[in-house]
Amino acid sequence: MYIHIAGKQIHYIKKADIFDSARLENLKKKGVKKLFVRNEEEENYLKYLDMCLNVLSDKNFDIKKKGEISYDALVTDAENAEKNLETEAGYAGVRNRVGKIIDYLGSDKGALKSVLTSAGIAIDDHQHSANVASLATALALRVGGISPREVGDLSLAGLVHDLGKPKMGFTGAVDMNKLTPQEKKDYRKHPERTLEILSSKKYITPLILRLVNEHEELANGKGYPERKNLGSLPLTSQILSLCNNVDNYSQAKQIPPTDAIKPYFQENADLFEPDLMSKMSDILLGK
Numbered sequence: 001m002y003i004h005i006a007g008k009q010i011h012y013i014k015k016a017d018i019f020d021s022a023r024l025e026n027l028k029k030k031g032v033k034k035l036f037v038r039n040e041e042e043e044n045y046l047k048y049l050d051m052c053l054n055v056l057s058d059k060n061f062d063i064k065k066k067g068e069i070s071y072d073a074l075v076t077d078a079e080n081a082e083k084n085l086e087t088e089a090g091y092a093g094v095r096n097r098v099g100k101i102i103d104y105l106g107s108d109k110g111a112l113k114s115v116l117t118s119a120g121i122a123i124d125d126h127q128h129s130a131n132v133a134s135l136a137t138a139l140a141l142r143v144g145g146i147s148p149r150e151v152g153d154l155s156l157a158g159l160v161h162d163l164g165k166p167k168m169g170f171t172g173a174v175d176m177n178k179l180t181p182q183e184k185k186d187y188r189k190h191p192e193r194t195l196e197i198l199s200s201k202k203y204i205t206p207l208i209l210r211l212v213n214e215h216e217e218l219a220n221g222k223g224y225p226e227r228k229n230l231g232s233l234p235l236t237s238q239i240l241s242l243c244n245n246v247d248n249y250s251q252a253k254q255i256p257p258t259d260a261i262k263p264y265f266q267e268n269a270d271l272f273e274p275d276l277m278s279k280m281s282d283i284l285l286g287k
């Protein structure tokens with residue numbers, strides 16, 4: 001296993017060595033947020049994550065640790081999304097892991113907060129996708145009336161919504177105000193680029209494709225690619241777009257999502273329906 005320090009991957013621990021919780025705590029204290037696992041060990045790592053996710057249904061297990069486990073699994077699935085979605089079996093594996101996290105997020109009012117506290121401010125596209133997936137899932141469950149299948153699609157869409165972005169040369173939080181007119185035009189095509197990657201895979205549902213296409217649309221009609229508004233945006237798309245917007249704000253302002261929600265609403269009161277925004281605020285504050 002490797003850790004990322006000063007732009008390099010440093011070999012941290014050998015396969016046969018014990019990676020106990022004391023070592024892990026030590027790394028966390030030093031601010032290490034990511035571990036690197038070699039390609040050939042990835043299957044083992046995924047099995048390990050699957051095993052860890054089973055504790056999410058254990059009522060006596062520490063909620064803080066559940067949040068960390070959920071978040072790590074989401075980031076790993078965001079990192080591996082393109083590769084996993086190459087095959088139907090890979091897709092089924094992601095859905096299965098995400099399903100366990102959905103059950104956890106629906107089981108406890110403090111669950112989302114535990115995931116986001118573990119997350120903090122996203123440092124890259126994968127962490128952003130994990131944040132958006134967990135936010136969108138929790139919000140969909142809170143809003144109610146959305147079928148389990150649709151909640152699963154929302155989580156998946158959260159994980160993959162920006163897949164096309166790095167392929168166009170845009171990584172991390174993008175400040176539109178700093179882009180040239182041509183770069184802005186290009187950037188606005190990233191939902192379409194993501195659709196190109198996903199649409200050839202027949203097991204990706206039509207709802208996931210629609211959610212990806214509409215994740216940058218805003219209820220005030222100022223989003224893209226089609227400048228849709230509240231009347232033409234289905235509720236599930238509003239949920240994904242709001243969650244994407246809140247996490248982008250958190251990254252741009254360098255404020256963790258749980259703290260960003262108050263100033264975000266003060267500055268963006270007209271972006272989405274008040275009821276949806278207040279539900280978003282409640283789940284972020286653990287209410």
Ligand SMILES: [Fe+2]
Pocket residue numbers: 161162190215216
């Ligand atoms: Fe995006």
Ligand SMILES: [Fe+2]
Pocket residue numbers: 128132161162244
């Ligand atoms: Fe995004």
